[in-house]
Amino acid sequence: MMLGFILIVIVVYYMINSSNLGQSCCRNNQAHAHTSLNILDERYARGEIDREEYLERKQELSGQKQSISLKKGQ
Numbered sequence: 001m002m003l004g005f006i007l008i009v010i011v012v013y014y015m016i017n018s019s020n021l022g023q024s025c026c027r028n029n030q031a032h033a034h035t036s037l038n039i040l041d042e043r044y045a046r047g048e049i050d051r052e053e054y055l056e057r058k059q060e061l062s063g064q065k066q067s068i069s070l071k072k073g074q
Contacts, residue, residue: 036061 034042040061044054 037058040049040054040057043049044051049057
């Protein structure tokens, strides 16, 4: 009788503990989610892209660049 009660308590404990662990994991991932602008900022800070490319891509991502001009071959 006592063994059955102990097993039930252990099962309930693990069910509660595992559900809390899953929630904190998801909240943690959402807090560290990167937006495209954040990734762009990081790439620029690491020196992977130059200033001109950074500014151009930032304009595109923020929706400020409305028209694309194409140069025809000379």
